[in-house]
Amino acid sequence: MIKSSRTNKTGPEPGRLKFSFFPGCSLKTSGHENTLSLFKFCESVNIDLIELNDWNCCGSSSAHSIDKKVAKYLPMRNLSLAPKGIPLLIACPSCLLRLKSTFLKIKEDPAMRQDYEDFFKTPFDENLEIIHFFEIFNRIDLKDHMKDPGEKLKHLKVAPYYGCMLSMPPDLRFEKSHAGIIEKSLRQLGADIVSYGYANRCCGTYLSVAKPDIARKVVNEIIFKAMEAGAECLVTACSMCHLNLEIRCTLDSPIPILHFSELLSLALGARDQKKWFPRHIVDPVPLLKKRGLLA
Amino acid sequence: MIILQEGHPDFAGEIQETSGVDFNLCLHCKTCANGCPFVEAMDYAPNKIIRLIQLGMADEALKSSTIWVCVGCNTCSSGCPMAIDIPMLMDGLRHKALETGVEIAEPDILNFHQEVLNTVRKYGRTHKLEIMMRYKFKKMDLLSDMGVGLKMLKKRKLDLIASRIQDKKAIDKIFKNK
Ligand code: SF4
Ligand code: SF4
Numbered sequence: 001m002i003k004s005s006r007t008n009k010t011g012p013e014p015g016r017l018k019f020s021f022f023p024g025c026s027l028k029t030s031g032h033e034n035t036l037s038l039f040k041f042c043e044s045v046n047i048d049l050i051e052l053n054d055w056n057c058c059g060s061s062s063a064h065s066i067d068k069k070v071a072k073y074l075p076m077r078n079l080s081l082a083p084k085g086i087p088l089l090i091a092c093p094s095c096l097l098r099l100k101s102t103f104l105k106i107k108e109d110p111a112m113r114q115d116y117e118d119f120f121k122t123p124f125d126e127n128l129e130i131i132h133f134f135e136i137f138n139r140i141d142l143k144d145h146m147k148d149p150g151e152k153l154k155h156l157k158v159a160p161y162y163g164c165m166l167s168m169p170p171d172l173r174f175e176k177s178h179a180g181i182i183e184k185s186l187r188q189l190g191a192d193i194v195s196y197g198y199a200n201r202c203c204g205t206y207l208s209v210a211k212p213d214i215a216r217k218v219v220n221e222i223i224f225k226a227m228e229a230g231a232e233c234l235v236t237a238c239s240m241c242h243l244n245l246e247i248r249c250t251l252d253s254p255i256p257i258l259h260f261s262e263l264l265s266l267a268l269g270a271r272d273q274k275k276w277f278p279r280h281i282v283d284p285v286p287l288l289k290k291r292g293l294l295a
Numbered sequence: 296m297i298i299l300q301e302g303h304p305d306f307a308g309e310i311q312e313t314s315g316v317d318f319n320l321c322l323h324c325k326t327c328a329n330g331c332p333f334v335e336a337m338d339y340a341p342n343k344i345i346r347l348i349q350l351g352m353a354d355e356a357l358k359s360s361t362i363w364v365c366v367g368c369n370t371c372s373s374g375c376p377m378a379i380d381i382p383m384l385m386d387g388l389r390h391k392a393l394e395t396g397v398e399i400a401e402p403d404i405l406n407f408h409q410e411v412l413n414t415v416r417k418y419g420r421t422h423k424l425e426i427m428m429r430y431k432f433k434k435m436d437l438l439s440d441m442g443v444g445l446k447m448l449k450k451r452k453l454d455l456i457a458s459r460i461q462d463k464k465a466i467d468k469i470f471k472n473k
């Protein structure tokens with residue numbers, strides 16, 4: 001993992017993309033296999049990720065639920081750490097919402113901007129581009145990085161799962177939508193996409209801790225519907241969703257849940273899955289072997 | 296005609312101001328209620344909360360389970376024809392409920408949020424294991440859900456040691472600034 005300070009202002013080398021990277025708490029801990037496979041994926045498609053130096057928690061739902069001030073300044077501090085001139089890539093959808101809506105508020109509101117600049121003693125960078133991991137697929141073409149792309153995930157029956165990540169609050173409703181990115185990229189790699197009605201059903205997030213019965217019900221519903229539609233695995237793009245789908249499922253022999261970044265890295269020829277797959281509750285290895293995707 | 300006898304005359308105005316959400320645009324079309332994945336766990340559907348506020352029924356709204364059960368998934372607001380930011384409205388109601396000191400309908404959820412912020416205050420980042428332990432301890436319920444906790448530990452989904460930031464002073468400043 002490359003680290004750098006915010007004084008790093010150099011652009012990418014020719015033929016490469018460069019982003020600063022905000023992992024967020026879930027990816028960093030319970031979803032560590034997501035971070036590993038995400039770095040692997042970026043390495044394979046010539047993207048340099050530089051972890052945001054000394055980033056902090058975005059505040060998540062808890063700060064904006066019970067502490068307005070903390071909810072305001074936690075995302076701001078992360079913005080103040082972002083190096084100039086390169087986009088800030090965020091893989092966790094809820095961290096992205098927090099940072100992006102804070103960014104837009106500062107940009108639109110002079111008083112808020114003054115507050116930011118006084119508090120962090122740094123000018124506000126209104127040109128900072130904040131992007132979700134999905135945006136990568138608008139900037140690279142997977143086909144340029146592999147031979148026979150259509151053979152990579154051949155016949156793997158995948159149910160894409162977005163949870164709440166495509167639902168935007170009103171202040172972000174004119175931002176670019178990434179609907180269909182998982183389907184499009186995995187189909188390109190030969191996977192069969194299974195459609196079912198629950199791809200955008202929220203996973204329950206923290207109700208998984210405070211109200212496990214409610215979370216169990218939605219999680220079982222989501223996985224059951226995907227299985228009923230013929231899926232062999234579910235693919236998530238959020239570590240929080242991934243964790244909930246794994247720990248709260250009480251169905252008999254549920255299908256494995258894979259991170260989007262794991263499937264992509266696998267298709268790109270990664271060989272270090274031994275670090276990722278043992279962290280899964282439902283072992284995906286038998287399925288991937290059966291489909292000839294692992295030796 | 297509805298005659299309110301014990302309503303709070305300017306509750307709607309107060310909530311509009313604290314939350315910054317113009318809920319008077321609501322058409323009561325119920326798109327929000329129909330799409331909400333957790334409506335069954337709520338005592339009032341999201342559109343009904345709006346109605347309670349409009350009618351000045353502060354007590355009912357602030358003591359509702361709805362304002363705590365809502366996770367802010369935006370399923371409702373992204374479908375709302377009037378672009379009402381329902382999660383932001385729920386935030387405003389939660390803040391008001393804490394401020395006025397009414398009885399909290401979902402103390403477990405509040406307890407969870409407090410534990411999350413405790414670890415952020417200490418480390419600058421969340422620490423799941425500590426959140427879970429302290430949460431369970433406060434609830435005096437260490438045993439339920441043990442299976443899931445152990446499974447998470449075994450799969451290394453709960454780090455024993457917190458990931459922490461270096462510039463602790465910056466976090467102190469954020470938490471002190473009140
Ligand atoms: S979807 Fe919007 S307009 Fe319709 S009832 Fe809900 S808040 Fe009101
Ligand atoms: S944001 Fe809250 S009210 Fe709206 S759909 Fe999600 S849980 Fe329901």
